[in-house]
Amino acid sequence: MAFMPENLALPDNMLRLLISTGLLILAIFILRSLTAGVIRKNVASAELRGRLLVNFRNGFLLLGILGLALIWGDQIRSLALSIVAIAVAFVVATKELILCLSGAILKGSAGSFNLGDRIQVKDFRGDVIDQTLLSTTVLEVGPGKTGHQRTGRMIVIPNSLFVSEPVTNESFTDHWDFHVFTVPFKREDDWQTAKTSLLAAANRHCEPYLEAARKHMKKVGVSRGLEVPSVDPRVTIQAPSAGEIHLTVRLPTRPGQRSHIEQAILSEMFADTDYSVKKD
Template identity: 25%
Template sequence: MDAWSNLDLELVGRILASLAVVLVLGVLRLLILRTVASRSSDVRVRYRWWKATAYIAVLLSVLFVGPIWLESVQTTATFLGLASAGLALALRDPLANLVGWIFIVWRRPFEVGDRIQIGEHAGDVVDLRIFQFTLLEIRDWVAADQSTGRVIHVPNGQVFVNPLVNYTSEFEYIWHEIPVNITFESDWQRAKAIIQEIADRHAGHLSQDAKDRVRRMGGRLMIVYSELTPIVYTRVVSNGVLLTARYLCDPRRRRSMEHAIWEDILQAFAEHPEVEFAYPTQRFYRRRDAEPGWTE
């Protein structure tokens, strides 16, 4: 009882007031999230509300709780100046990550759901927080940009020190190429027509949507494409004729589209004996008749 009576009542009042503010904001956030969950089954909508209410709750907590504890400080500016100087030295990396978060939220180089690459890491953005964002990793030991199942936590400050590649922002398509090597003896014109028809069938429908997106980006980005439809290029290499199919595809369907196109190419070439794949071979010639003046 004596110990309780000796407590600083002013300190107790500040603690209780701070807890009351946090409790009220927490209850309001919980009610908002329950309302959103009852009205929407979309995971993305729920996630955005969860993140937005968390940021707002933290901001309001600072705004309401801060003055409670700053009443005894003569000048708020002096206190903030001293605190910021110490924090700048002790929390350099966390501050860089905080500024990185502000940059990401303001400039939007990527959003949750985008597929990006930053430095050596690539994946789908599945979470964005004040100090870090989270990627569902692709590549590494897995081919064709498919998921490895691992989660990578990247500090937000990395957006200032590493190049950032966004696969799905703005244009939302990537170019992919499939090289098909046939022998010199093959009917290369027939093979080229077959590959062109297959590429048109699988990717031709994406061209118009891609053109519309390029047109909408005209005021923001200087992107110029003379050709957005699938095309097959011809090139002579050491062991045959190389036919390269170039087409647009969804970044997340690159492997499945290549798989489907290759199966159609294999089936079509099997029906045309005048077309043969080229592959590394060795030929040996035997000299049967010795030429004059030649000895073995």
């Protein structure tokens, strides 16, 4: 003997909505059929008849959609709220992943850096060796912000940092960069002689490639519409405190030769001369 399980019975509210929907569809179907019949019998022009049939068909379709929206309005509203709640929960749960993807799009569209560039984000500094949609991998360089030795450690930076933090790219061009380092002295030391020796050593080590660097930087300036500063080595004086003098050296070098040329200049400068003033 067949029977209907009680748990399959429709709620009264749902049954009423289904009946209203059926009546609406039936009424629209009848009205559309009657209207089409009247048009076919009373309109002689084939072009006008076709246009009226299409317009009334679309009008009844729009009327049906509006009627369904009115009938099922409360259920649609509840469904929309549920979808919004699910979407909010999904966004909260995947916030970091979304930020990582946004960071990848941002650094890609802005051209912030490429593989091989030396970058710094917050306290992370190193040479870029890999990029994915979620992270950027660098070989750490240090110690500190002025060192140029690879520490042997690999750092995986989440791309979400590129959304909220500025990126410093130390690789100005693919072939030549400006390298800056500082040599500190006490105020009473013979820093004037040290300044002359430092500039002479910098010029001597840069002389073999200075013309090539000058031509390349000029080409970069023209292509990017920038006024590129002089590539000639220079030494400037800074006084960070009352008892100190810092000599800041700026010179052109290849991206991978920063540490080498800095050590060569310092070794030559301090090889035979002690710039400290001995007190009697």
